[in-house]
Amino acid sequence: MLNHIPTSSYGILQRTISESAIDLAAEQISSLGYATIPSGIGIEELNRFQIDFDSNRDQYIKTFGLDKLTYTDELNIIRAPLTHGPESFLKIATNKILLSLISKLIQGDFILNQQNSIINPPKKQYNQGAWHRDLPYQHFTSSSPIAVNAIFCVDDFTERNGGTFVLPASHKSTKFPSPEYISKNAIQIEAKAGDYIVLDCMIFHAGGFNSTSIARRGVNHVYTIPFLKQQIRLPDNIDTSGLSEDIKKLLGFGYSEPKTISEFLDSRPRT
Numbered sequence: 356m357l358n359h360i361p362t363s364s365y366g367i368l369q370r371t372i373s374e375s376a377i378d379l380a381a382e383q384i385s386s387l388g389y390a391t392i393p394s395g396i397g398i399e400e401l402n403r404f405q406i407d408f409d410s411n412r413d414q415y416i417k418t419f420g421l422d423k424l425t426y427t428d429e430l431n432i433i434r435a436p437l438t439h440g441p442e443s444f445l446k447i448a449t450n451k452i453l454l455s456l457i458s459k460l461i462q463g464d465f466i467l468n469q470q471n472s473i474i475n476p477p478k479k480q481y482n483q484g485a486w487h488r489d490l491p492y493q494h495f496t497s498s499s500p501i502a503v504n505a506i507f508c509v510d511d512f513t514e515r516n517g518g519t520f521v522l523p524a525s526h527k528s529t530k531f532p533s534p535e536y537i538s539k540n541a542i543q544i545e546a547k548a549g550d551y552i553v554l555d556c557m558i559f560h561a562g563g564f565n566s567t568s569i570a571r572r573g574v575n576h577v578y579t580i581p582f583l584k585q586q587i588r589l590p591d592n593i594d595t596s597g598l599s600e601d602i603k604k605l606l607g608f609g610y611s612e613p614k615t616i617s618e619f620l621d622s623r624p625r626t
């Protein structure tokens with residue numbers, strides 16, 4: 356039969372076991388560097404989030420000014436919305452399904468390093484439309500990920516509206532490949548609104564060209580081992596009322612570097 360994938364095998368001593376959809380996503384991210392998972396968020400909550408996204412953007416432009424955001428090439432990004440937006444931004448950063456996947460990928464503790472709303476504007480170039488790693492300027496490989504990113508799809512990500520392109524398995528290579536390799540091997544991820552596109556941060560990726568007349572919205576999250584500094588210090592910018600200790604830890608509370616030797620010594624557990 357055409358396209359019938361063989362299921363039998365021989366000469367195999369070791370095999371990965373994936374018992375759930377999350378295991379399978381983790382297996383795919385380890386091998387290929389990318390996967391999509393549903394968030395479990397229902398349509399009404401998603402619709403409310405779409406409204407939250409736009410009102411948060413409007414407020415952000417009022418706060419920081421169109422001029423400054425334009426000349427810093429920041430017009431299509433809203434930095435750290437969970438620190439100044441509705442609670443729904445914290446909710447998508449702490450989604451249980453997502454965190455269970457991240458905990459299968461990053462060994463030990465991890466923190467939210469950054470959250471950024473991303474707008475892929477209609478029929479225009481934008482800064483995330485260039486190939487990059489989410490740990491930019493880095494050319495190493497690691498045996499297990501130290502950083503994973505998760506783009507929450509606020510809208511459907513499609514071929515037409517510039518769904519994210521990835522170079523499969525490029526998190527395993529140190530160098531950025533040749534243009535010929537890219538044109539042969541890049542693939543575009545299509546995902547539904549409410550899904551997360553989860554990437555090993557070292558995979559090369561880029562937003563596609565949005566040829567529709569409507570902006571395509573997403574919220575990118577980067578989760579890292581606590582050794583990597585946050586893009587913006589979240590503990591200094593977030594209201595802690597009502598936050599559990601686990602969420603505070605995820606937001607980086609307790610991981611800021613001590614300012615002095617005395618502060619370091621005071622932070623050591625007593626023997």
Ligand SMILES: O=C(O)CCC(=O)C(=O)O
Binds near residue numbers: 483519520
């Ligand atoms: O907008 C996209 O599709 C990609 C976003 C991205 O590359 C990023 O936020 O790092």
